[in-house]
Amino acid sequence: MSRQSxxxxxxxxxxxxxxxxxLWTAPDHLLLVKSTRFAEYYQRFAFADIQAVVITxxxxxxxxxxxxxxxxIAWAFLALLMYGAFAKGFFVITGALASAxxxxxxxxxxxxxxxxxxxxxxxxxxxxxxxxxxxAFLAEIRPAIEAAQGHLDHPPAEPASAAFADRPPEVPQPxxxxxxxxxxxxxxxxxxxxxxxxxxSNQIGNALPTTFFAEIVLxxxxxxxxxxxxxxxxxxxxLVATLGCIGWDAFNLGRxxxxxLAESARRPHPQPLMTAWEPLAHGEAIFAAAWRITAGVIGLxxxxxxxxx
Amino acid sequence: MPLVIACGxxxxxxxxxxxxxxxxxxCPGCRQPLEIxxxxxxxxxxxxxxxxxxxxxxxxSCFFHLESRAVTPCDxxxxxxxxLCDIEIDGRHFCPTCFKSGMAANRLENVETRRTMYDTIAxxxxxxxLMLFWPAIIGAPAALFTxxxxxxxxxxxxxxxxxxxxxxxxxxxxxxxxxxxxxWAILRVRPGPS
Numbered sequence: 001m002s003r004q005s006x007x008x009x010x011x012x013x014x015x016x017x018x019x020x021x022x023l024w025t026a027p028d029h030l031l032l033v034k035s036t037r038f039a040e041y042y043q044r045f046a047f048a049d050i051q052a053v054v055i056t057x058x059x060x061x062x063x064x065x066x067x068x069x070x071x072x073i074a075w076a077f078l079a080l081l082m083y084g085a086f087a088k089g090f091f092v093i094t095g096a097l098a099s100a101x102x103x104x105x106x107x108x109x110x111x112x113x114x115x116x117x118x119x120x121x122x123x124x125x126x127x128x129x130x131x132x133x134x135x136a137f138l139a140e141i142r143p144a145i146e147a148a149q150g151h152l153d154h155p156p157a158e159p160a161s162a163a164f165a166d167r168p169p170e171v172p173q174p175x176x177x178x179x180x181x182x183x184x185x186x187x188x189x190x191x192x193x194x195x196x197x198x199x200x201s202n203q204i205g206n207a208l209p210t211t212f213f214a215e216i217v218l219x220x221x222x223x224x225x226x227x228x229x230x231x232x233x234x235x236x237x238x239l240v241a242t243l244g245c246i247g248w249d250a251f252n253l254g255r256x257x258x259x260x261l262a263e264s265a266r267r268p269h270p271q272p273l274m275t276a277w278e279p280l281a282h283g284e285a286i287f288a289a290a291w292r293i294t295a296g297v298i299g300l301x302x303x304x305x306x307x308x309x
Numbered sequence: 310m311p312l313v314i315a316c317g318x319x320x321x322x323x324x325x326x327x328x329x330x331x332x333x334x335x336c337p338g339c340r341q342p343l344e345i346x347x348x349x350x351x352x353x354x355x356x357x358x359x360x361x362x363x364x365x366x367x368x369x370s371c372f373f374h375l376e377s378r379a380v381t382p383c384d385x386x387x388x389x390x391x392x393l394c395d396i397e398i399d400g401r402h403f404c405p406t407c408f409k410s411g412m413a414a415n416r417l418e419n420v421e422t423r424r425t426m427y428d429t430i431a432x433x434x435x436x437x438x439l440m441l442f443w444p445a446i447i448g449a450p451a452a453l454f455t456x457x458x459x460x461x462x463x464x465x466x467x468x469x470x471x472x473x474x475x476x477x478x479x480x481x482x483x484x485x486x487x488x489x490x491x492x493w494a495i496l497r498v499r500p501g502p503s
Binding site for chain 1: 312317343351420425467
């Protein structure tokens with residue numbers, strides 16, 4: 001017969017790959033449980049010893065959430081290109097699950113980090129990871145802490161951190177290697193385009209939409225990250241110049257794919273789409289390979305020279 | 310040195326003017342919104358009572374520090390303890406030796422920092438090897454052994470039933486019965502002389 005536990009559940013489980021963590025409350029302390037499934041580890045924080053709880057709202061992830069939603073929906077729409085019932089079901093179900101995960105993430109609200117301070121430790125409370133939940137958590141434990149300690153009406157006369165009240169100086173960040181990676185991807189894509197031109201019967205061309213998409217994402221991220229951390233100008237001029245070319249290639253790819261879809265719809269007996277796809281016409285392919293080689297080589301040389309200088 | 314209350318995003322120290330604001334605050338470093346709840350314990354000075362020196366012949370001294378005055382006996386072994394050696398847990402007083410042995414024997418539930426979940430281990434032993442079939446020959450007896458051996462072992466300090474133990478015993482018994490039946494069937498259907 002198990003005896004009555006003194007603990008009451010305070011938060012849900014924050015699950016990880018190898019376990020979870022959860023917060024429980026007892027009459028006189030807070031219990032942080034970290035579990036590996038096969039063992040549980042306990043940390044107790046007496047209400048009388050808790051000095052502070054700091055909830056920090058984290059930067060929002062709207063862009064990442066939008067991209068995730070678009071990717072999940074696009075994944076589900078791949079079912080339209082499939083013929084087998086299993087393949088259709090697979091893409092629809094996995095796409096729907098991914099979309100649901102994005103929706104749940106949005107509905108749970110902004111993320112946060114919650115730290116608990118005692119005289120000897122600063123503990124990150126992993127189960128408290130959303131602002132809404134953190135406020136509920138604080139509202140739950142504040143009366144218990146104040147019952148044990150009383151209320152702090154005034155800030156201490158000499159705050160320990162008064163010397164840091166001003167905004168800290170800006171710390172320069174290293175520029176990173178993203179533009180270099182993008183120029184390398186240009187060269188790889190040029191090789192793919194030329195290979196597709198030389199060996200049109202194989203499936204190299206089917207990889208081009210993915211690699212072109214990677215180019216667009218890398219270019220946008222590189223331009224966004226440039227602000228405040230990368231003083232090199234020339235390579236970004238080259239990068240901006242390539243955006244128009246990427247757009248032109250994307251337009252050609254999209255057009256050829258739509259033509260393929262239309263032709264497939266006209267056929268009485270549908271065939272697998274991707275095996276019949278020629279992503280770029282001859283002239284378009286030459287142009288795509290040429291500008292990529294040019295931009296890739298110029299960009300890499302400029303990046304090398306700017307780093308040497 | 311006391312811990313400095315800092316931003317959870319950029320670790321920038323947060324000045325006292327930002328504490329306990331109803332409307333919230335923003336980090337001076339990264340400008341992220343913050344909620345800082347500070348309690349009176351932050352003003353408390355650290356450190357316990359220092360042991361007092363023993364005054365005379367008739368006064369009890371600490372078992373571990375003969376020069377210090379005893380303030381309480383250990384509730385486990387009865388040794389006299391000074392304020393330095395006294396470890397108080399839930400109103401009970403322990404000497405460092407009894408505290409250490411109590412921790413090792415899991416007798417002090419309120420200071421335990423770890424427990425092994427034998428019920429989960431038994432359930433995993435009973436179910437996971439079954440996926441590859443033959444490993445169940447080892448997994449099922451091991452699961453049954455764990456159930457029997459650890460039936461009385463303390464479970465989590467949190468509310469938890471013994472359902473995993475029951476399930477593990479059920480699965481392991483069924484697997485062992487199945488393995489025995491399979492071996493019996495294989496032995497019976499021996500190829501005859503041709």
